[in-house]
Amino acid sequence: MEESTSKTSPAQGSDPSFAEKALRMSGKSAEESARLGAMDRADEQVDQLFAQRFQTAQSPVHRAIWENQLPIDLFISPTPSPIAPATETRLNHCLTLVSRHRENRTLFDAQGKIAFPVLQDLAQEGYWGLLIDPEYGGSGLTFRRFATFLTEMARIDAMVAGLASVHGCIGAVDPLRTFGTREQKQQWLPRLASGERLSAFALTEPPAGTDLTALRTQAVRDGDFLVIDGEKLFITNALPGRTIGLVVTYESRPAVVIVDLPDQETEQVQWVHYGLHALRRGHNVGLRFKGLRVPLSHLLTPSHGDGLTIAYHGLNLGRVALCATASGTMQVLLKNMLPWAGYRHTYGQAIQTRELVKRRIARLAGLITAADALVAWCSSLLDQGYRGEMECIIAKIFGSEALKEAAIELFMKTHGGRAFLHGHLFGDHVHDYLAPCIYEGEGEMLGLALFKSLVKEHGKRYFEPIGLAMQKHQMRTFRPAHPLHLWKLRREISAYLGWRWTKAVSKRNRPRLPGMPASLLDKVSFASNQLKQLALDLSAAMAKHQLKLADRQCRMAELSQRVQDAVVMLVTALYARQRGDAFTIAAADVIGQDLHRKLTGERPSDHYFKSVSALADRVIAGEMEVLDQIPHDPILMPYPNASP
DSSP states (O other): OOOOOOSOOOOOSSOOOHHHHHHHHTTOOHHHHHHHHHHHHHHHHHHTTSOGGGSGGGSHHHHHHHSSSOOGGGGSOOOOOOOOHHHHHHHHHHHHHHHHHHHTTOSBOTTSSBOHHHHHHHHHTTGGGTTSOGGGTSOOOOHHHHHHHHHHHHHHOHHHHHHHHIIIIISSHHHHHHHOOHHHHHHHHHHHHHTSSOEEEEOOBTTBSSOGGGOOOEEEEETTEEEEEEEEEEEETOOTTOEEEEEEEETTEEEEEEEEOOSSOOSSEEEEOOOOSSSTTSOEEEEEEEEEEEEGGGEEOOSSSOHHHHHHHHHHHHHHHHHHHHHHHHHHHHHHHHHHHHHOEETTEEGGGSHHHHHHHHHHHHHHHHHHHHHHHHHHHHHHTOOOHHHHHHHHHHHHHHHHHIIIIIIIHHHGGGGGSTTOHHHHHHHHHHGGGTTTSOHHHHHHHHHHHHHHHHIIIIIHHHHHHHHHTTOSSOOTTOHHHHHHTHHHHHHHHHHHHHHHHOOOOOOOOTTOOHHHHHHHHHHHHHHHHHHHHHHHHHHHHGGGGGGOHHHHHHHHHHHHHHHHHHHHHHHHHHHOOHHHHHHHHHHHHHHHHHHHOOOOOHHHHHHHHHHHHHHHTTOOGGGGGOOOOOOSSOOTTOOO
């Protein structure tokens, strides 16, 4: 899985944008300004791929912040489209197949990796073509059903689920489906659908993780061929005989080339091996290219943008898939927490009767419910045609951070010392529980990208005119207390103050959601008002820090996190209303109370502790029915005279 997600790209050779000029005015070097300023051009190019009503400025999160009324319908996931019975049968066969291999202990090979016969068996069931159109031999699955299927597969094995995401979302499949010519699709998609070729995406380089302006892998044209030199790092699923989407620099721009890797190392393609704690059940290697000749016809040429446009598109899918897989993994953790909580006794009582352990059980149930809500919402938006960048970022950050908390704070601490035994679920997979915080973009860096996407249009409308006026009057800073500054910028400042006054005095109507439990309706209303207030807070940060805002990463991260928390609360409450069952409503209420306190700084009430214990009792009693489908590992080192 890739870890690079910066929204920056190398300068495209066009005139400096206002953002680039502003960065120079703030004291940035010409090189840094050019690289960071190119972010705006890359972002706009990605947006142009989508119809206007599906672009970032029309996205649910953007509108929830900047519009006077909450567009609540955009936060309610529509009823999933029915799936053809034959396709559902295919999905069930894949699940049964992996379960059977697990039970027969044939899921892994001698090196502990997913065994090749398993990949072949999955190919026979159509696993690798789920997202590929039937025209090219695939199932044409909606992304929502694909994402929920990944959760189901992760309950059996997270690595098998992850390989489907690598192949279909961030591998070669999505770039070809979305940006390939008809000839390119015909050349590769049937083989990718059948599993004859599995795929990966090669983006990260030794010097280029978050900073993709540092890409050094070059493609130089030589007649009808491209000659490629460079090195890639941390590439999951890049084995001999695989097909990769390779990001290179071509004619001073990022580009993506589809490359069929040879069946063994050659002088032109070599594998770079290293030890990696995470993804131990999969293959993760580096790739070194030296004079590799690839036909020019393998180059993908999007109608707008460049290679990073292609990369960002697949990464959005991968972020939702990561959250879906995290949900299934957390369900496995919860299923394996319960037998131990009933078995382990202290002072004559099972620890599942202890309030602290109940809090952990309830918290984990709430995290799972919120992750499921985000997956349903984001995947539905993508199916509708939305770009969904901010929404997918929120899902990725929440899913990865929730999994980390579930593993460390909830699962490990409940199991105590046994968590570190060989053969224990935690001890054997701890790195896999932590790695998602990095894959598909490190969380805090993605939070900054979310912030920048949120404020871009507002900045263009109100702050860019002020900046241009400052340039005209040769002002490096604006001091509101300075009368001459106010006079010189009077028109631009008046427009901004008018917006701010209108926003401050406007009130949002309480959402009308008939039949919604009062506890959840309160959370929807609270989240709505939080998002409205955040428009003022985001704008205030822009006004206060002005040209120095790009260096105030901690402030941007804090504001971004508040946006994320409010959105998660809103989406989870609405998801629980749709589901309608008492357990989901109770779980959404608990996670909603947690997010409310996080946003306000309030202390937990006794009522909260009672609701937590009540939810845990429901989990222990078996009301979380999805857990019935998950087997649990045996208790390690059982002690004599233990209560059953």
